[in-house]
Structures are given as C-alpha cells and as structure tokens.
Amino acid sequence: MATIYEVSKLAGVSLATVSRVINNNTPVREATRVKVLEAMDKLGYHPNSIAQSLASSRSNSIGIVVSELNGPFFGTLLSDIETAFRRAGKHVIIAAGHSDERLEKESIAFLKSRNCDALILHVEAVSDDYLRQLNESGTPFVILNRFVESLSDRCVTLNNQHGGYLATQHLLRNGHRKIGYISGPMWKNDAEQRYLGHLRALAEYGIESKSSLFYEGDFHELGGVKGVAALLHADADITAIVCANDEMAAGAVTTAREQGLRLPDDLSIVGFDNVNFSHYMYPKLTTIDYPIGGMGVMAARWVLKHIYHQKLDNIQTVFEPRVIERDSVHSI
Amino acid sequence: MATIYEVSKLAGVSLATVSRVINNNTPVREATRVKVLEAMDKLGYHPNSIAQSLASSRSNSIGIVVSELNGPFFGTLLSDIETAFRRAGKHVIIAAGHSDERLEKESIAFLKSRNCDALILHVEAVSDDYLRQLNESGTPFVILNRFVESLSDRCVTLNNQHGGYLATQHLLRNGHRKIGYISGPMWKNDAEQRYLGHLRALAEYGIESKSSLFYEGDFHELGGVKGVAALLHADADITAIVCANDEMAAGAVTTAREQGLRLPDDLSIVGFDNVNFSHYMYPKLTTIDYPIGGMGVMAARWVLKHIYHQKLDNIQTVFEPRVIERDSVHSI
DNA sequence: GCTATACATGAAAGCGCTTACATAATATTA
DNA sequence: TAATATTATGTAAGCGCTTTCATGTATAGC
Numbered sequence: 001m002a003t004i005y006e007v008s009k010l011a012g013v014s015l016a017t018v019s020r021v022i023n024n025n026t027p028v029r030e031a032t033r034v035k036v037l038e039a040m041d042k043l044g045y046h047p048n049s050i051a052q053s054l055a056s057s058r059s060n061s062i063g064i065v066v067s068e069l070n071g072p073f074f075g076t077l078l079s080d081i082e083t084a085f086r087r088a089g090k091h092v093i094i095a096a097g098h099s100d101e102r103l104e105k106e107s108i109a110f111l112k113s114r115n116c117d118a119l120i121l122h123v124e125a126v127s128d129d130y131l132r133q134l135n136e137s138g139t140p141f142v143i144l145n146r147f148v149e150s151l152s153d154r155c156v157t158l159n160n161q162h163g164g165y166l167a168t169q170h171l172l173r174n175g176h177r178k179i180g181y182i183s184g185p186m187w188k189n190d191a192e193q194r195y196l197g198h199l200r201a202l203a204e205y206g207i208e209s210k211s212s213l214f215y216e217g218d219f220h221e222l223g224g225v226k227g228v229a230a231l232l233h234a235d236a237d238i239t240a241i242v243c244a245n246d247e248m249a250a251g252a253v254t255t256a257r258e259q260g261l262r263l264p265d266d267l268s269i270v271g272f273d274n275v276n277f278s279h280y281m282y283p284k285l286t287t288i289d290y291p292i293g294g295m296g297v298m299a300a301r302w303v304l305k306h307i308y309h310q311k312l313d314n315i316q317t318v319f320e321p322r323v324i325e326r327d328s329v330h331s332i
Numbered sequence: 333m334a335t336i337y338e339v340s341k342l343a344g345v346s347l348a349t350v351s352r353v354i355n356n357n358t359p360v361r362e363a364t365r366v367k368v369l370e371a372m373d374k375l376g377y378h379p380n381s382i383a384q385s386l387a388s389s390r391s392n393s394i395g396i397v398v399s400e401l402n403g404p405f406f407g408t409l410l411s412d413i414e415t416a417f418r419r420a421g422k423h424v425i426i427a428a429g430h431s432d433e434r435l436e437k438e439s440i441a442f443l444k445s446r447n448c449d450a451l452i453l454h455v456e457a458v459s460d461d462y463l464r465q466l467n468e469s470g471t472p473f474v475i476l477n478r479f480v481e482s483l484s485d486r487c488v489t490l491n492n493q494h495g496g497y498l499a500t501q502h503l504l505r506n507g508h509r510k511i512g513y514i515s516g517p518m519w520k521n522d523a524e525q526r527y528l529g530h531l532r533a534l535a536e537y538g539i540e541s542k543s544s545l546f547y548e549g550d551f552h553e554l555g556g557v558k559g560v561a562a563l564l565h566a567d568a569d570i571t572a573i574v575c576a577n578d579e580m581a582a583g584a585v586t587t588a589r590e591q592g593l594r595l596p597d598d599l600s601i602v603g604f605d606n607v608n609f610s611h612y613m614y615p616k617l618t619t620i621d622y623p624i625g626g627m628g629v630m631a632a633r634w635v636l637k638h639i640y641h642q643k644l645d646n647i648q649t650v651f652e653p654r655v656i657e658r659d660s661v662h663s664i
Numbered sequence: 665g666c667t668a669t670a671c672a673t674g675a676a677a678g679c680g681c682t683t684a685c686a687t688a689a690t691a692t693t694a
Numbered sequence: 695t696a697a698t699a700t701t702a703t704g705t706a707a708g709c710g711c712t713t714t715c716a717t718g719t720a721t722a723g724c
Contacts, residue, residue, distance in 0.1 A: 001470075003680055014704045019682060026683095029702060050385045050447050051680035054709050059382060061425075069414055070407030070608070079401035082428060091425050091446055093393075096414060114423055115382050138333075221612075250612040257614070276402070277609035280553075280582040282589070335710055346674045351712060358713095361672060383710035386679050667724085674717075682709085691700070 002043035011039035022047055053115065060090050062303055063111030063119040067099045071247075072275035073292060074122075077144075080293035081120065084300035088308065090117075099188075101125035112139050118303045120144060120296075124188050140307060142299040146189055156299050156317050160190045163288045163321035164197025167242045167270045170286070170323050172205050175332040176240040176268060182227035182252060184219040184244045191219070194244050194272060213238070217248050224251025232259060239332060240268035246275045249285055253328070264330035274324050283327035291319050334375035343371035354379055385447065392422050394635055395443030395451040397429045397436065404607035405624060406454075409476075412625035413452065416632035420640065422449075433457035444471050450635045452476060452628075456520055472639060474631040478521055488631050488649050492522045495620045495653035496529025499574045499602045502618070502655050504537050507664040508572040508600060514559035514584060516551040516576045523551070526576050526604060545570070549580050556583025564591060571664065572600035578607045581617055585660070596662035606656050615659035623651050 008018045013032060020026045021036045028036075039045075053059045062085055066074045082092055093114055097104035104123045111119055119141035121131075128148045134141065135151060143155045171179050181198050184191030195214075202209055212234040217223020224243055228251070231238055243249035249271030253263060261267045263283055271278060271287035278285040298316055305312040340350045345364060352358045353368045360368075371377075385391045394417055398406045414424055425446055429436035436455045443451055451473035453463075460480045466473065467483060475487045503511050513530050516523030527546075534541055544566040549555020556575055560583070563570055575581035581603030585595060593599045595615055603610055603619035610617040630648055637644040 005680080015681080016683075016705080017703060020703090023682080026703095027701070032702080046445050048386075048447065048680050049445055050382060050391060051709095052682075053382045054380075054386050054711085055680075055682040057682095057709070068407075069411035070404065072402065072404065072407075072609075075400075075402030075404075075407045078426075079428065082401055082426065086427065086442070091427075091442070093423050094410075094414065094426060095418065095423075096411065110418070110423070113378050113381055115380065250609075254612070254614070254616075277404075277582075277612055280586070280609055281612055282586070282614040284586075337710080347711080348675080348713080349673060352673090355712080359672070364672080380710050383679095384712075386681085387710075387712040389679070389712095665724100667722105669722075670720085672717105672719075675715090677712105677714085679712085680709105682707105684707090685705085687702100687704075689700100689702070691698100693698075694696095 001048070002045040004045075004047065007036065007039045007043055007045050010043065011035045059115040059117055061114065061116050062090055062092050062300075063108075063114065063116035064092050064094045064122075065097045065104065065107045065111065065119065066094070066122045067097055067124060069094065069096050072277055073273055073290075076276070076293045077122070077296040081296040081300050084297050084304075088304055088310070090308070097123050097125070099124045105130070108134065112137075118142070118307045120299045120303065122146075140303075142302050144295060144299055153317070154302065156295050156302070156319070158190070158290055158295065158319050158321060160193035160321075161197040161200070163272060163290070164194035164242075164244075165201045166197070166321060166323050167194075167272060167288050168198045168201035169204075170270060170325075171240045171242065171268060171329065172201060172207075174240075174268070174329055177205075177207060178213070178235070178238050178240070180213045180215070180227075180231040180235070180238045180241040182215045182217045182224060182231070182241060182243045182248050184217060184223075184248075186216055188219075191244055198242060210235075217244070219245050219247060221247050221251035224248030224253075225255045226251075228252045228255040228259070232256075238267070240270070240329070242270045242272075244272050246271040246273045246278045246285060246287055249287070249328075250277070250281060253281060253283075253285075264328050268329040270329060278324075279326060281328075286326045286329045287324050288321045289324050290321060295319055333380070334377040336377075336379070339368065339371045339375055339377050342375065343367045391447040391449055393446065393448050394422055394424050394632075395440075395446065395448035396424050396426045396454075397439045397443065397451065398426070398454045399429055399431045399456060401426065401428050404609055405605060405622075408608070408625045409454070409628040413628040413632050416629050416636075420636055420642070422636075422640070429455050429457070431456045437462070440466065444469075450474070450639045452631045452635065454478075472635075474634050476627060476631055485649070486634065488627050488634070488651070490522070490622055490627065490651050490653055492525035492653075493529040493532070495604060495622070496526035496574075496576075497533045498529070498653060498655050499526075499604060499620050500530045500533035501536075502602060502657075503572045503574065503600060503661065504533060504539075506572075506600070506661055509537075509539060510545070510567070510570050510572070512545045512547070512559075512563040512567070512570045512573040514547045514549045514556060514563070514573060514575045514580050516549060516555075516580075518548055520551075523576055530574060542567075549576070551577050551579060553579050553583035556580030556585075557587045558583075560584045560587040560591070564588075570599070572602070572661070574602045574604075576604050578603040578605045578610045578617060578619055581619070581660075582609070582613060585613060585615075585617075596660050600661040602661060610656075611658060613660075618658045618661045619656050620653045621656050622653060627651055 008015045095107035122144040215227040217227045271285045274287045274289040304310045340347045427439035454476040547559040603617045606619045606621040636642045
C-alpha cells in the first residue's frame, strides 16, 4: 500500500501539501493539486484511515446500539442509518444491547473504546441517570425512542402515547366497545406510553378500563399467544384487541384462529409498528405506523450536523404515528 | 482520556511494560503486572484502539457486505456474526451491496479503505473473476452462499440444489404431480441451483418439466404475486407451487387467496429460507430451512482461525438444507 | 565466587497521517 | 521599484500505541 510519503515524492511536493489536497481544507494551487492527484492515481493511493484517525482524533465512525440486529424493526432502522452515513463517508459500528442493562452498558463501553465520534442509542434497560452521566463522559450521543429529561435536544422520539390513542380510537370508531389490550413490558417507556394512550381513548368514549381486559406481554410472539388466551378466557365477549406491537399481533392472530375465531369477523386486531411482515399476515394487519427509518435518518442528521458540522437544518425530534388501515379490523 | 504514558509514570515502569501487560504477549513479573493494572484502574485507562491499530497494523475490524440490511434473512446473519466477533473483541463494519455490481464493488472498496483485517462477503452481482482478482489484492475474505472455483476453501455455501430437490420431493411425496415453480432471478447462482434441484426431483418421478409451469420472479413479494397469477393463468389445474424463497411465497399465498383458492386444500405452497416470518403466515409455511445464522458463524470462525490465529477446528464449508413441515402443504 | 543462561525491563524508532508555525512565492499598492 | 499584504508550500512535532534491540538482574552450574 502506497503511503502519503511516496505520493509526495512522486509529485515533488511535501507531505503537508498532499494532505491538503486529500482533505481539501486549505487552498492549493491548481497545478499542484493536479500533480498530486496524478501521483495518487498512478500509485493507486488510498489514505490510511487509521492513521488519519489517530492524527486528527476523528475516527469517522459512529456507534449504534440497538436491542436486536435481527427483527424487521431494527433492520429498517439500521439500513436507513447506514445509508445516510455511508453517503457522508462515515461508517457505523453496530452492537446489540438485547434489552439487558449489563449488555447495553457493555455495548456502549465497547463502542467508546472503538473511538466512535458519536453514538446512536436505542437502549431500554439502562437508567436515565446512567445516560445523563454518560453525557458528561465526553462521547456525544443521540437517543432513539426515549425521552430523557435534560437531554431532550438529543432525543428522537415517537409520540407513543398518541399511537396508543389512535389504535384504540380506530377500534372505537368502528363500533367496538369491549377492547382487550396486550401490552409490552410496562417497565419499558414506550409500552407504558402506548397503554396510556389507549386509556385516554377509552376515557374519551366514557368507557372504563377493566383489569380483565389488560394483559402484559413481552413484545414477542409469545406475548400475543398468551395474551389472547388470557383475555378470551377472562372475558369471552371481547370484540377487539389492540396489541402494543406487531409481533404480538402475529401471535394473537394465530392463537385466535386456533381457538376457532374467524378474523376479523369474530375478533378485530390492531398492531403497532407496521413492520414489514405485517402485510404478509392474514388478514393483513391494521396497525400503527412507526416511521423508524425516518427517525434513524434524523438521528444520523443530528450527528452529521453537530459532530461533523455539516450545515443541515430541520432536525425533527418528535415523530407522529398514524393508522395504517388494512384488513384486520371489522366494523360493527 | 488517560494514555499509556500516564499509566507508565504512575506505575513507575516504562511504556513498553504497560504495553506488555495490555497485550499479555510477553512475560512480565507478577508484581509489576499488578502495579500496572492498579495504575490503569486508578486512571480509568482504556487503550486507544486507533493507536493500537496503527502501531500493529491490525484494525480488529471485519467488514461485512450483505445485499440488504433489513429483511429477516440478513438480520439473522448479521446478528450471529456480530455475536461471534464481539466475543472475540473484534467489531464488524457493515455495508449494503443491494445486489448491484457497482454498489457491491463500492462497498468492498469502502471496507478496504477502513483497513478491515478481513471481509465476509455476501455478494451476488460481481463476477467470479473480480473475486479472484480481489483475492490477489491482499485483504483476505470469506464468501457466503456462493461457490467460486479456486477460492473454494473460503466459500461457505448451502447445498442449494439439494434444497430445491427437497422442496419438490416433499410435494411429490404428498401426491402432487402438477407443480408450478416460481424461481428467483436465474442469473443468481442460488436461484439456478434451486431450480436444478427441482428438475432433478421431477425427473426422479418421471415427470417432464413444462415451461408453462415455470415463472422467473425476483425473490421479492411481487415475484410471488405475479408468479401465481401467471402460473394459474397458464395452467389452472396446478395443485402445488414451490417458491424459491419465502418472500415470494408470501406474495403467492396472498394472491392465491385473493383469487378465491383455499390454502392448502386447493393449492399447496412450499417456500425456501425459513425466515422468521414464515410461521406468522397463514397457513404456516412449509419451507426449506436455510441455516444462515450457522453459516455466518462459520464464516466468522474462518476469520478467527486464519486471520487472528485462534486455534479452532471444524470449519464446515457446505451446509445442508432440510424440510420444515408446517401447514401449507396438503396431501392428496 | 565467577561465568553462563534465562528472564524481565527499558530506550527508542516508527506506524501514516494532520496541523501549527515558519518560510517562500506571488500579488498589490504607493 | 520597494514595501506590504496575500497566498502557497514546507518543516517538524506530535497522535498513542507496538516492537526490536539492548541492557540489566536474578538464577544456575561449576
């Protein structure tokens, strides 16, 4: 691999000049620039990014922590973030936190040790205090899908409560009154918010919430499976269920059908997230759209703007969900 | 951030000694080691990985190229690869090739410029010759899901042909004789192989293939949608269809149902890949298991063994598919 | 007790860049 | 044309480590 030194020799200029044409940050006479570019070309020279990083204390890498690497939700997120950074010549280093406090901290430590210029965090298990502390520690970061007091300018969030509200409102508008709710783990902020939205919609229609209509699931298929079983067992004349995410909705659909119910005629279901498989389901799932890709891109823009000083504006921090009407809700 | 120099001063030893205890590659007297460790601890020292890389010409990073970052297939792959490397203190840099020759080459160039110690490539559009040439260029790599002559020791592949064979054989054994085939793009090696397997199974049962029973799709939902329409139009008494991947199967299922067919009674369908949403489908999809996660891990092990000289054995390069029986095949 | 051997540590060069700062070349003005 | 302002280029000091080679110290052998 050719080095900058060889280029400088071949072009008959100094190291510094070559560096200047590489970085294009200091004026260089056109004739000189051409000489250098030709030399680089002839030698097939590519700057060594490690050496660049060491000298400039910029790694041009951004660390991402997500809960899981697989799963439709994070796939979309990562894909859009990667595209945004790649375009800017940056690269991402990805780590999985698995919604576990120890693993999330470990992931963050790992990324910091890799000298990331910034982090984008989708973490669920670490405390707000930990994040505030992290903020003091030097490495800048953006938080996805979570609002932390005093770090609000670096939080890119979905209005989860409104999403929960919309899901239930949609059912209400379609005439349902006995509505079950399968929640995510209530210690997760988004799960709590979505449920709160559900309650608000109920309240607006003057319906009181009953504990027999609530089931706390796990955001995974199994939660939907168990949730439907429990809900139907407790109250057989439920006409609709809102599931706090699409994975649970998938489990719910399967189980409800196995129990002999026709969907959506006997039971309407609405999901949350609008992950890519939700329209492979039968019936196609009515759900709440979570613009996760757009939110990832916005996090990337925040980094590009604040860390790499690109002149970007329109940094949006709160995103709004909306109903995606498909076939899993029956009007009564 | 504390540097190695400060640690050495606090511990009262030289830089070199600190480096030795960090890397644990040269004997250091126990008492000295303890002193150094204590100093590191007191300063909250973490080695600067960039400087380590520059000095040792090892970046401890592995580049991965996959076709897409989203999608169930690659999610599983990436997740398992990341876990394997993370455990070894390495990190992965991920780029998407989008099955496009230019983008694939660009991704590879990008990763090489990032000084990756090795690459794991799931590329479809670049030629075998390009890969052979790349092999000369210095950066070692492993190829996933593709067999390249003369690079065979670095190819981790699925026996795609056998998979195609199994899919069709399964249908044949269940009494089907009129079997449609929705293929992936035939220029992709795996698509071709799967189809060859299909033909072999047919031949074993003395059935001749008819062009009206073949449709070349795109490996995406749309291919399944159009494929079913075309196949059913050309030959209404087809009783079963094999789809060369699960995404197309999802499209096929939806479309068949929209055309009024009952599944699996009127039409049996088998997929390929066994991606995670295949059992959210209705009916739950019978498919061919593609052990993609295991293959990713094996690629990681190859790198760990050959590049980082871990003593590992059992590097398996050819994986075997198997039938996952679920509910989308009807016996006649 | 003295030399030979193994083992532990230190000194210093260098990995390939960036970037103050100094200097040289050129343009501007009086 | 000389003095001054501008712009282009060079010099050299790091960035924080690893690693070779040299040196020093403890142990063994005689």
